[in-house]
Amino acid sequence: MRFRSMETSVKHDxxxxRFDLYADGKKGGYLTYEIYGGSLDIQHTVVEPEFRGKGLGExxxxxAVKYANKKGLKIVPSCSFAAKKLS
Known part of the structure; x- marks a missing residue:
């Protein structure tokens, strides 16, 4: 299945x-994390129903992975989506 391309942006707080993702000007999802002991623990990845299946979780x-690498942090994927994608 092909999807039309959409304009996306990610804002990091x-x-x-937290990383918030916007798709075509609408909030499309978010990823939450916690940093402890030299690790970045990805806790939740959520994509709004209307945007699922379009690669926004990735x-x-x-x-998050780029941020962890920049900070020299090990990734701990507590979130099942992140664990599956990073395995």
Whole structure:
């Protein structure tokens, strides 16, 4: 199945441990994390129902992985989506 391309952006709120994803100007989902002991624990990845199946979860996960790498943090995927994608 092919999807039309959509404009996406990810905003990072370090203070809240959260990445918010916007698709075509609407909030499409979010990823939450916690940092402890040199690790970034990905706790939840949520994509709004209307945007599921379009790769937005992967966009959020990619943003978290890039951030963890930049900060030298090990990734702990507590979220089942992240655990599956990173295995």
């Amino acid at each position: 370090e203070g809240r441990g 966009i959020l996960l990619d943003a």
